[in-house]
Amino acid sequence: MNNHWQSVPLGNVLTERREKPSDEKLATGAIRVVSKISFNDGRIQLREDGETKTGMILIRPGDLVVSGINAAKGAIAIYGKDKMEPIAATIHYGSYIPNEGKVDAKYLWWLLRSNTFRDLLNQFVPGGIKTELKAKRLLPIPVPLPDPPEQKRIVARIESLAAKIEEGSRIRYQVTEKVDAVFSAQNERTISNLYERYDKAPLIDLVDQERGISYGVVLTGQPNEEGIPTLRAGDLQQFRVLTTSVKRIDPGIEVKYLRTRLRGNELLLRIRGGLGEVAVCPPEMISGNVSREIAVIPFTERINPTYGMYALSAPYNQGRMTAHIRGTSYVGINLKDVRNLTIPVPKMPEQLEVVRHLDGLRMQVDRMKKLQTETAAELEALLPSILDKAFKGGL
Template sequence: MNSKIQAISSFLTERKERLKPEEANELNLKRIEKIDFTGQIHLVENKPTKTDMIVVKKGDLVISGINVAKGALAVYEGDEDVIATIHYSSYSFDKEKIDINFLKWFLKSPAFVDALAEQTGGGIKTEIKAKKFLSLKIPIPTLDEQKNIEANLNKFEEKYNQVSEELQTQSELINKLRSSILSDAIHGRLTDEWRKHTTFNDEIICRYKNNNLHITNEDNQPFKIPNTWIWIKLDNLVNQDRGITYGIVKMGNEPTKNGIVALRCSDVKFRRIDITNARKVTEEISSQYKRTILEGGEILLNIRGTLGGCGIVDASLRGCNIAREIGMIPISNNEFTDYILNVLTSPYFNNQIENNLRGIAYKGLNLNILRNFPIPLPPPEEQKRIVEKVERLMATCDALELEVQNSKIETEKLMQSVLKEAFKN
């Protein structure tokens, strides 16, 4: 690339107009909520502000000072002025000196990151303000060469997007496969052939029937199950001394030393618990919620905030506690726990819960709904067969997902390599 080193300020001019909060609110202009990493501007209406705002006019280049190198920049094409917080900056540009789409490509390239690191020292770890941005000196080729580079990168981007969309489709298919496996598991389809050739002891199932703990009314049975299974309320499968409950209501300030890990909904993922970013509470607070101090083997389920997380507590988490957005389900028979996890992460459970939450502004799962939730329960021996099959099939899904994730990483590396080559001076 034959180019001339120029300061960005030689072809961009910052739009310095600022509005005080009162003035911005009176004008009632649409506001930039975010610029995503694909360069799409998202606007919101009637959102008041308590801080100063910048003005953005038609044709301006708008960049996010925090995420510009990730692609959070765009040319605003609307006819009416909009406003944005001071974490953004807006620029008019000289069309005789710069092709704005060429510049957008450059700002997403390793060359821009390198220029930041070399000339400012701060790199992209801190917010990029207009003063720092405009002072950067970067290689700029002739206008014709800018357009040529842009055209070549656009062609590559089409192929990159096609691959990315295909990989996204594969990820979605893997998720559908997981759902299908779990649905087959709790309908008895994974063990159809096994049941035909097996005689097994259903003593435990008979015990539930004899104690009238199962659901006998067909109207309350969500779907047909094998005749050796029963429908039973979840509450009839838990340790009644502890019961289904939620944890700490107010966690308080996190202690600087020691403390007890208290899991939140962000720590409970799909079929697993991840304490990488878990926070702690004081021993005093934890002791006020003794019933939810974990022993290991409980099922945890997100009941507020981000729903869908559900996992079994590993023995290593014994002594930890949970926050109020998590429901604790202490299954009384440990042999049932892995199977119950399959039910609570299945499409059946998700659909039933979603129906109960429909129309509720703040999504939160009522514990009574959970206690009365109908569980399709096979005999213990069949549960083991189902769990084994699900684990094998889920492991296959995990392997497929890892391949897709690795392909995504390689595709992104290729994009960065192409950008690096395009802007090599």
């Protein structure tokens, strides 16, 4: 901390508001109730109803609102002075009136969401960040407090840098979206060209007829550490099978689904729980199985599985699948519609050329996305570093 700054108990600059909302106004919705405070940006989200089974506190415009349970995670907000009506929250929140002559509310908001304050919690509160932060624990905590003009300067500097970080994150997100769009467009052009040049065939005519196209285990039951690894909807993502947390199920359940028992290199298509994700079964899933959210497509030697993956992932075929969506509470595509999907059937050398081309492009996309992910981590680490520097007087 800057040697010229005072260390001041929060109780010197904050006063706990002890008002309670009226039951009538809660019941009629005249006073809205806090649902939660966002960890990332400290925004207050309000409930649609005013029902509650616990005591309530009142929050007025300009108050600093602190979640007693999640303060250390960033659940701290300022209820804006521009608001016309008070709101309410459960007694697991605290509402505090800043002393405007001594403290800038925004300064406190940034401070209480910083690692500097988390360190103070661990130092001055029994149980540290795991303890519910009631007023009797919060208000005695000493915090670094420069004079009001310096507080405002620090806030302005933090907000300027935070805006630049947010802009960097927005650009990073846009780049990631554009990279995905470039691959999708190239995939579409490649597959569309093949539709124009070659005969098409329904998927059902291109698979092992003994196995057909089927979905897997309907009720997977309780996990069994010694059981059969069984892929679920979330295990298929962006042309990959994620095998790090695959559920294992009772062999007595799995044995009833021999048609979908995996032999390797089948095409896997998510038909429920997020339609359209495709991936080729990897070697480590041989002798495993799939749940009902996934259709197993065991191509014959006429079709390279990775070629089939790219053909079904092209926007044209994704659109055809979307057009056949059924259901309301459990949305998906019927196997009959999957079996009738058609793909072009070029000779194997051309299929392999398509795979070579799109694999190469996807590798470039993956490299760019990895770089963007690393950049995102760096951006996320910037703001905590800035806050740490700010509240030590180095900004």
